[in-house]
Amino acid sequence: MSKPIGSGITQTVKCNADYQSAPQKQNMNHFPNTVSFTRFLSLAGLQLILAGAWTLFIARSQSLHTTTLLAVAVTGIGVALLAAPTFLKKYATNIVAVLGGGFGQLGAVTIPVFLSAFLFLRNPSIDTLKIISPLLVCVWLIGIEALFFFQTSKETKPEQASPNRLAFLAILLAYGILLVPSRVPSLLDGFPWNTPLEFITATLLLPFVFFFGRSFLSKKAVTLLLALLLVFKVALSFFLPQAGLGVHIYFSEEALASNTWERTYESFLAPSYSQVAQLPYRSFLEFPVESINTHGFDKASFWMTMKFNGIISLNENERLILILQGAEQRQIELIDMATGESFEVATAKFADDLDVGTFNDLPYVGNAELKGSLLFTNYGNGRFEPVILNSDGSVDSAYSQIWLSMSALDFPTGAFQFIQNLIALSLLGCILYSLLGGISNSYQQGIVDILDIYLVLTGLSLFYVADIADKPSIHLLFLPMAFVLVLVKLLDFILRSRTYSNKGYLFSLGLPILLMFLALDIPNLQSVVLLPQYQDVSDYQILARNIYVAGDAFLFKSPPWAYKVLYPYVIGLLHILFGQSLSAQFFLNAWSALLSVVLTIELAVYFGLSKRISFAIASLSFLLLMIPVSFIFFFRFGLIEPLAIMTLLLGMYFAKEGKFGAMFAIGLVTGMLRLNFAGAIFTSITFLAPAFVGGFTQAWDSFVNWLRLSWKRWVSYLIAIPLPSLFIAFIYTRVKPGYTLTHEMNDQTSIGSVLMSLASVIVGGDQEFLMNQIKRNPLDLVLITLPILFGLLVALTSLFYRKGIFAKIDLRLSLFLLSMLPVYAVLKPVGYFPRYSWSFLPPALILLGLVLQFTVLRDNKAFQDTK
Numbered sequence: 052m053s054k055p056i057g058s059g060i061t062q063t064v065k066c067n068a069d070y071q072s073a074p075q076k077q078n079m080n081h082f083p084n085t086v087s088f089t090r091f092l093s094l095a096g097l098q099l100i101l102a103g104a105w106t107l108f109i110a111r112s113q114s115l116h117t118t119t120l121l122a123v124a125v126t127g128i129g130v131a132l133l134a135a136p137t138f139l140k141k142y143a144t145n146i147v148a149v150l151g152g153g154f155g156q157l158g159a160v161t162i163p164v165f166l167s168a169f170l171f172l173r174n175p176s177i178d179t180l181k182i183i184s185p186l187l188v189c190v191w192l193i194g195i196e197a198l199f200f201f202q203t204s205k206e207t208k209p210e211q212a213s214p215n216r217l218a219f220l221a222i223l224l225a226y227g228i229l230l231v232p233s234r235v236p237s238l239l240d241g242f243p244w245n246t247p248l249e250f251i252t253a254t255l256l257l258p259f260v261f262f263f264g265r266s267f268l269s270k271k272a273v274t275l276l277l278a279l280l281l282v283f284k285v286a287l288s289f290f291l292p293q294a295g296l297g298v299h300i301y302f303s304e305e306a307l308a309s310n311t312w313e314r315t316y317e318s319f320l321a322p323s324y325s326q327v328a329q330l331p332y333r334s335f336l337e338f339p340v341e342s343i344n345t346h347g348f349d350k351a352s353f354w355m356t357m358k359f360n361g362i363i364s365l366n367e368n369e370r371l372i373l374i375l376q377g378a379e380q381r382q383i384e385l386i387d388m389a390t391g392e393s394f395e396v397a398t399a400k401f402a403d404d405l406d407v408g409t410f411n412d413l414p415y416v417g418n419a420e421l422k423g424s425l426l427f428t429n430y431g432n433g434r435f436e437p438v439i440l441n442s443d444g445s446v447d448s449a450y451s452q453i454w455l456s457m458s459a460l461d462f463p464t465g466a467f468q469f470i471q472n473l474i475a476l477s478l479l480g481c482i483l484y485s486l487l488g489g490i491s492n493s494y495q496q497g498i499v500d501i502l503d504i505y506l507v508l509t510g511l512s513l514f515y516v517a518d519i520a521d522k523p524s525i526h527l528l529f530l531p532m533a534f535v536l537v538l539v540k541l542l543d544f545i546l547r548s549r550t551y552s553n554k555g556y557l558f559s560l561g562l563p564i565l566l567m568f569l570a571l572d573i574p575n576l577q578s579v580v581l582l583p584q585y586q587d588v589s590d591y592q593i594l595a596r597n598i599y600v601a602g603d604a605f606l607f608k609s610p611p612w613a614y615k616v617l618y619p620y621v622i623g624l625l626h627i628l629f630g631q632s633l634s635a636q637f638f639l640n641a642w643s644a645l646l647s648v649v650l651t652i653e654l655a656v657y658f659g660l661s662k663r664i665s666f667a668i669a670s671l672s673f674l675l676l677m678i679p680v681s682f683i684f685f686f687r688f689g690l691i692e693p694l695a696i697m698t699l700l701l702g703m704y705f706a707k708e709g710k711f712g713a714m715f716a717i718g719l720v721t722g723m724l725r726l727n728f729a730g731a732i733f734t735s736i737t738f739l740a741p742a743f744v745g746g747f748t749q750a751w752d753s754f755v756n757w758l759r760l761s762w763k764r765w766v767s768y769l770i771a772i773p774l775p776s777l778f779i780a781f782i783y784t785r786v787k788p789g790y791t792l793t794h795e796m797n798d799q800t801s802i803g804s805v806l807m808s809l810a811s812v813i814v815g816g817d818q819e820f821l822m823n824q825i826k827r828n829p830l831d832l833v834l835i836t837l838p839i840l841f842g843l844l845v846a847l848t849s850l851f852y853r854k855g856i857f858a859k860i861d862l863r864l865s866l867f868l869l870s871m872l873p874v875y876a877v878l879k880p881v882g883y884f885p886r887y888s889w890s891f892l893p894p895a896l897i898l899l900g901l902v903l904q905f906t907v908l909r910d911n912k913a914f915q916d917t918k
Contacts, residue, residue: 663913
């Protein structure tokens with residue numbers, strides 16, 4: 052029986068009794084020997100020779116002398132390794148013993164550490180990496196091979212359950228501490244979480260603490276400490292002065308004349324301002340200009356005035372200067388609070404232009420009011436950064452000395468800044484200690500292996516590579532890197548007889564992949580993304596802003612399409628928490644994809660697949676999302692599907708766990724995210740039933756009997772799924788005459804359009820898309836289309852032909868997959884193909900995996916569960 056979601060997704064799949072009773076036999080079969088030593092040296096030597104020769108060829112063609120010497124040295128080492136078994140024959144046993152012990156493990160994991168240190172310290176360019184990448188990859192492979200040849204897998208022990216209630220409370224308290232504004236400059240200054248440390252803590256560290264660190268957080272002392280920290284931080288926020296510069300933004304001369312300044316998501320924090328700036332605007336898209344994502348926005352007619360005010364305290368060896376670019380008109384002054392005298396504030400385009408001579412030319416002003424007005428008429432060109440020029444010519448940010456009110460000058464702000472930093476460090480200390488402790492416990496229990504640690508450390512190198520790579524073609528890099536990670540783990544399960552663990556998956560594969568995506572999102576934490584107008588992604592942003600900024604909480608002024616009404620509320624909440632950028636939304640897509648893989652594996656095992664095949668087909672679904680035709684729309688465009696597919700699979704998971712209430716709740720949420728999934732949402736209720744297998748009569752009789760016995764449940768669920776959307780649509784028809792549930796472009800017009808819709812979701816696109824895709828990259832189309840097409844054929848066949856392997860296929864899974872189709876007979880899919888095909892992939896691949904297991908791999912022990 053599977054475990055509940057609180058433990059099933061986060062705990063390892065336990066070894067069965069047969070495996071636990073024979074660990075010694077397994078270790079004997081896999082213990083490294085001298086033959087392994089010889090094979091390892093030969094393989095490593097051959098790899099070094101090939102990598103060295105290839106690098107030598109490139110280096111010589113570009114006259115790179117240092118690289119040439121390096122390539123020659125690597126080739127020489129490769130030749131030496133090929134010859135080494137002959138000279139080390141009598142020492143081979145001792146060497147193998149060392150390599151198979153703790154020293155060998157330590158030596159192996161130093162390889163990804165060394166590679167990461169080299170990348171971050173030497174900071175090579177992407178062009179340099181292309182030249183030396185064969186050498187780096189070769190060294191990385193040697194480390195992996197050493198683990199496969201010499202390290203035996205540890206026996207997986209049952210995980211000790213820890214009290215989850217206190218741990219969940221502790222995590223909520225941690226998010227509360229992270230959320231409360233500190234008001235004075237500090238490491239964690241509260242929402243919006245738009246600095247790297249805050250973003251990483253909120254989106255990476257705390258989620259992984261949820262999966263790995265609950266044992267430490269479940270201690271009463273830790274919960275009490277976090278509660279006290281939260282109370283103390285909340286108390287401080289009531290009376291501490293607010294740091295930063297008050298900013299008002301105006302987007303038209305009429306708005307300026309009437310003092311109608313633009314409200315933003317940050318106006319929740321400071322209702323009197325568009326934003327309280329505590330970070331510099333280093334580019335135009337870091338200004339509070341999220342509202343440019345509006346239908347009808349014209350770059351050519353862009354007009355913006357920014358007014359700002361604050362209080363600053365300067366020492367005698369300090370002068371205030373503004374790094375300013377793009378302002379057509381400017382009026383900036385410092386008003387001495389002691390004398391009332393006004394001074395014009397100096398500006399410069401670049402900080403490098405400032406020196407001691409500049410300092411000597413400026414008058415000293417102590418405590419002063421800073422106020423000004425800037426006019427920008429050139430879209431895309433803008434910078435605003437207050438800096439302190441010191442008497443020695445050095446430059447520091449001025450924001451640590453700028454406040455909204457004069458009362459801050461009478462506060463011991465330095466002492467309170469120290470206290471807020473102490474609170475932040477205490478929180479981070481608890482998080483890191485619990486995380487490291489949880490990983491250590493997982494390692495001792497065999498849930499996390501040395502190979503998993505190797506892959507995680509590799510994630511640091513992947514972060515660097517993704518950070519410096521060409522962003523328009525980043526998917527061409529992500530796909531092979533993700534494929535290699537998946538392949539290594541699959542070989543780990545097969546060759547080293549590892550048992551699958553959800554926690555191990557999220558650690559060894561999830562963390563490196565998230566680090567790659569983090570490299571894309573960290574640089575843009577304050578930046579607005581200009582979205583294409585009249586696209587879904589733009590509409591979601593406009594609706595979210597209407598909800599949270601314009602105050603139209605129920606969208607009566609701008610009714611959305613009721614079949615996807617919930618998503619703008621999710622987006623707006625993310626903007627309040629993380630600011631105006633889309634980084635949090637994009638990172639949520641990556642998390643949704645990874646959790647969808649975990650849920651798919653759980654469901655595949657439930658329907659009879661071995662854990663290894665389940666891992667393979669679920670990982671394949673993830674890789675298919677990374678191919679060029681899918682990557683941009685799924686991960687980087689801001690559509691509903693990543694979150695909706697994850698909640699759909701989560702509803703299936705709750706159903707197979709027998710949790711009707713949780714399944715019911717998540718089903719309603721999924722329906723409000725994407726009512727297109729209505730058929731699948733409803734059919735997942737059959738997962739509450741026993742398996743419908745066997746011959747035609749047996750399977751269908753079981754299904755009919757379940758319908759008869761459980762009719763109250765499935766009827767209530769069937770009615771409940773569309774009810775929220777229909778109710779919302781009814782309310783909107785009262786507000787907006789002529790309102791319909793869906794857009795008119797989604798209406799079917801003929802039998803032909805119905806057939807085309809069904810074909811579109813199966814093959815991944817409409818006729819125009821297909822023709823373009825066939826010309827540009829037919830392989831992408833095949834990779835999306837074939838699994839879905841064959842999966843649907845298997846599902847349809849198993850409904851009527853219940854013999855042989857089809858008698859073993861659970862009728863519930865076939866019904867679930869086929870139930871995704873009927874809605875498209877009513878609703879025409881439009882745009883962003885293959886977005887309507889992604890939801891078909893998990894169940895289709897599970898069905899194909901079952902066929903594969905029942906036929907080709909039925910006697911292949913490598914793909915069966917370890918016994």
